[in-house]
Amino acid sequence: MDDDQQQRKTSSPATSLPPVSVAAQPQPSTASVPAKGPLISRRVFLVGALGASALLTVASVAGSGGILGPLFPPKEPPTVIAKATDLESKYQAAVSSSDVYTALGDPSNTKEYFSQFFYWPYTISDSPYYKNIVVRLPDDNLGVQLTDRSTVYTAPTGGRFVAYNTTCVHLQCLVNPGFAGTPGSGQFRLQCPCHGSQYNLADGVPVAGPAYDLGLLPLPKVELSIDASGNITATNIQGQIGVGRTSQ
Numbered sequence: 449m450d451d452d453q454q455q456r457k458t459s460s461p462a463t464s465l466p467p468v469s470v471a472a473q474p475q476p477s478t479a480s481v482p483a484k485g486p487l488i489s490r491r492v493f494l495v496g497a498l499g500a501s502a503l504l505t506v507a508s509v510a511g512s513g514g515i516l517g518p519l520f521p522p523k524e525p526p527t528v529i530a531k532a533t534d535l536e537s538k539y540q541a542a543v544s545s546s547d548v549y550t551a552l553g554d555p556s557n558t559k560e561y562f563s564q565f566f567y568w569p570y571t572i573s574d575s576p577y578y579k580n581i582v583v584r585l586p587d588d589n590l591g592v593q594l595t596d597r598s599t600v601y602t603a604p605t606g607g608r609f610v611a612y613n614t615t616c617v618h619l620q621c622l623v624n625p626g627f628a629g630t631p632g633s634g635q636f637r638l639q640c641p642c643h644g645s646q647y648n649l650a651d652g653v654p655v656a657g658p659a660y661d662l663g664l665l666p667l668p669k670v671e672l673s674i675d676a677s678g679n680i681t682a683t684n685i686q687g688q689i690g691v692g693r694t695s696q
């Protein structure tokens with residue numbers, strides 16, 4: 449026996465071990481392990497997402513009846529917001545006491561304060577920006593010269609009235625009524641405490657401050673109806689709160 453024959457003899461596997469067939473070897477079971485893959489197909493996911501999006505869109509415009517109803521409180525219907533006869537008598541009292549130039553801008557003057565704030569068509573808890581003001585306009589001889597009367601409402605019980613949303617169209621502070629100038633030569637205006645914008649009381653058009661300098665829009669107008677008993681009803685808001693109106 450040469451060296452090669454001797455080496456082959458010593459390195460050959462032991463003949464006592466049985467041959468193992470490949471078929472007999474234990475194989476990992478595939479029956480009990482689910483095949484890996486996406487939990488849902490991309491198509492099913494896209495269909496579901498589109499359905500949810502459509503549902504939210506419908507719900508958002510469905511008002512109080514929708515699932516988002518609490519986020520979109522219903523608008524109040526036309527509402528009586530003041531009595532023309534009350535504001536008229538306060539105005540006449542201010543005229544007879546020669547107080548008309550200061551009474552308008554002095555909320556503490558409850559006796560002669562011939563304007564009135566009101567929240568409509570949303571409450572203050574819904575939004576502080578739906579704060580509006582209705583004013584008994586001072587007569588022409590007291591500083592309100594009307595070039596355009598389309599914004600003014602005449603009450604059957606006497607007096608002319610206007611109403612605006614008070615959100616300044618510059619940066620959304622709330623304006624107050626006041627008088628600018630000297631009695632007899634000034635103007636009644638709505639004045640912003642933040643940066644000094646002023647709006648003509650007769651039509652809500654900016655006449656001073658950044659709202660004027662930037663050429664911004666007039667204040668949104670609250671449309672009114674006034675009945676024979678002097679009830680002033682807010683019926684609509686013309687324009688966008690904080691932005692202004694594009695029509696008279």
Ligand code: FES
Pocket residue numbers: 616617618619620621640641642643644645657658659
């Ligand atoms: S917010 Fe009214 S003038 Fe700036």
